[in-house]
Amino acid sequence: MQPDEPNSPTPYQLLGGDAKVRELVDRFYDLMDFEGKYRELRAVHGTTLESAREKLYMFLSGWLGGPSLYTDRFGHPMLRARHLPFAIGAVERDQWMACMVQAMEETEVPQELRQALEQALFRTADWMRNR
Numbered sequence: 001m002q003p004d005e006p007n008s009p010t011p012y013q014l015l016g017g018d019a020k021v022r023e024l025v026d027r028f029y030d031l032m033d034f035e036g037k038y039r040e041l042r043a044v045h046g047t048t049l050e051s052a053r054e055k056l057y058m059f060l061s062g063w064l065g066g067p068s069l070y071t072d073r074f075g076h077p078m079l080r081a082r083h084l085p086f087a088i089g090a091v092e093r094d095q096w097m098a099c100m101v102q103a104m105e106e107t108e109v110p111q112e113l114r115q116a117l118e119q120a121l122f123r124t125a126d127w128m129r130n131r
């Protein structure tokens with residue numbers, strides 16, 4: 001995500017920086033692991049969520065306008081291609097979004113930012129659909 005104007009704060013700054021990205025991603029995967037309503041989404045993932053947790057944290061840092069941790073280490077994200085091995089339909093997309101919205105609410109992401117992120121993340125999640 002890019003800020004609207006050159007001098008306006010990035011979404012990364014509005015969110016609260018590195019510790020807050022980490023907190024959001026940790027809550028997201030904890031919810032995915034423990035809430036029954038995200039069962040189908042959880043099932044697409046492996047036995048542990050540790051690599052997914054680390055990579056989403058690194059990716060979101062750069063995507064939100066902070067340090068480009070993911071691309072520095074892994075190069076271009078090629079997100080759609082990297083998700084092709086996993087069967088992602090509307091159910092998985094909607095659970096991913098619902099889980100992220102719940103994580104944003106529970107970690108108290110400011111409402112205006114939350115709404116902007118929701119819209120942008122939905123476009124990304126929908127683009128990942130391959131079934």
Ligand code: HEM
Pocket residue numbers: 041044045046049051052055056059074077079082083086088092093096121124125126128129
């Ligand atoms: C639409 C529903 C989605 C599903 C079901 C899904 C599922 C997955 C799975 C199973 C993995 C592999 C995890 C592992 O390494 O163990 C993964 C990786 C990843 N996902 Fe998603 N994902 C979804 C949407 C998204 C969205 C919207 C984003 C970004 C905003 C995202 C970012 C990533 C990243 C950065 C990786 C690591 C890629 C790599 O380096 O291999 N995913 N995802």
